[in-house]
Each structure stands twice: as C-alpha cells, then as structure tokens.
Amino acid sequence: MTSTIQVNMHEAKSQLSQLAERAWAGEHVVIARAGKPYLDLLPHREAAQPDRRPGRLKGQLCIQPGFDAADADIADSFEGPL
Numbered sequence: 001m002t003s004t005i006q007v008n009m010h011e012a013k014s015q016l017s018q019l020a021e022r023a024w025a026g027e028h029v030v031i032a033r034a035g036k037p038y039l040d041l042l043p044h045r046e047a048a049q050p051d052r053r054p055g056r057l058k059g060q061l062c063i064q065p066g067f068d069a070a071d072a073d074i075a076d077s078f079e080g081p082l
Helices: 009-014 016-024 072-079
Strands: 004-008 028-033 036-041
Touching: 004 009, 004 016, 009 016, 009 028, 016 028, 016 036
Parallel strands: 004 028
Antiparallel strands: 028 036
C-alpha cells in the first residue's frame, strides 16, 4: 500500500529532489497551498504510442462481396418499411 505525504508549497520548493525520489518510490506526494491540496507530484511515464500506420494490414484482410449491401430488415428496424 502506498503512503501519502502532504507538504506545503514552501517546503516543496526547498525539498523538491527528495520529494521527487519519494514519488518515484511509490509514495503519493501532495503539495498544498494554504493548507489545502493543490497538486500531486507524479513520476513521468512515457505514453504508449498506438501502432496506427495507414496500409499496415494491406493484403491481410479480405472483405467479402456484398459487405456494404443494405440489409432490408435492419433498415426497416431504423426507418420503417419503405
């Protein structure tokens, strides 16, 4: 279980390196302003990049004939009989 530490803004300015190490160690560090929680100090994590390249699956997918053909039963469900 992670512990939570709350420090005021002035203390955070003078102890930023130590607070950063504690955040990296898994502690929840809250910086307060006027005694009220103001922000959380969190370690940076690289965002996962989605593998979205146009044409990446070219030649690997087969769309059957009639895939885009309208289904009368489904159209009737939404629009009513024509």
